[in-house]
Amino acid sequence: MFDLQEAYILTKTGSKGAKTYQVMIVTPFGDFALLSHVSYQQNQEVAFQINDFINSGQTSLLVQQNQRNYLFFLNLFTLIIMAIAAYFATSPVTTCTFYKSIDQVFIERKSLRGNKIIEHPLKYILRFDIQEKQYKYSKLYRAVIVLKSFKEIPINPQYTDENSIKYAVSRIYSFLKY
Numbered sequence: 001m002f003d004l005q006e007a008y009i010l011t012k013t014g015s016k017g018a019k020t021y022q023v024m025i026v027t028p029f030g031d032f033a034l035l036s037h038v039s040y041q042q043n044q045e046v047a048f049q050i051n052d053f054i055n056s057g058q059t060s061l062l063v064q065q066n067q068r069n070y071l072f073f074l075n076l077f078t079l080i081i082m083a084i085a086a087y088f089a090t091s092p093v094t095t096c097t098f099y100k101s102i103d104q105v106f107i108e109r110k111s112l113r114g115n116k117i118i119e120h121p122l123k124y125i126l127r128f129d130i131q132e133k134q135y136k137y138s139k140l141y142r143a144v145i146v147l148k149s150f151k152e153i154p155i156n157p158q159y160t161d162e163n164s165i166k167y168a169v170s171r172i173y174s175f176l177k178y
Contacts (some may be wrong), residue, residue, distance in 0.1 A: 007050035009043050023047050037070040094156045124148050128169050133159050141165040
């Protein structure tokens with residue numbers, strides 16, 4: 001930078017009263033900001049160094065600031081949020097198997113959160129329904145096993161297009177010969 005005139009600390013107060021400090025360097029070409037998220041004491045040291053340089057006969061000055069602590073915690077926070085989102089956003093893989101020989105249906109759901117197996121005798125199945133869900137400007141569907149107790153068990157918890165679900169339900173009916 002050429003023709004430094006002064007350095008001062010700009011204090012900004014947030015909406016909740018939190019204060020941040022930033023060293024501003026004044027030149028004829030405008031004010032230039034150094035790093036924010038550095039403590040007041042660190043900014044004060046830098047401002048003193050720059051002002052001492054301006055008033056001295058020195059030809060060069062090297063000022064270093066870093067945000068390692070701030071960036072470390074910011075990155076750590078981001079990583080934790082992403083891990084939590086990945087944990088909850090992963091959908092389970094579902095396998096639904098009908099066994100006529102042992103008169104059972106098994107619905108196995110595998111996910112990062114663990115495995116779950118739902119089993120019922122085929123004779124307890126009353127029918128298969130298709131549930132629909134309004135999603136923004138379209139409808140999504142999923143197949144549901146309705147037991148004689150009127151308990152509904154989704155074959156797959158996720159919703160998808162209507163044709164895929166109708167095809168899956170027709171294949172199940174065809175296999176079981178309902």
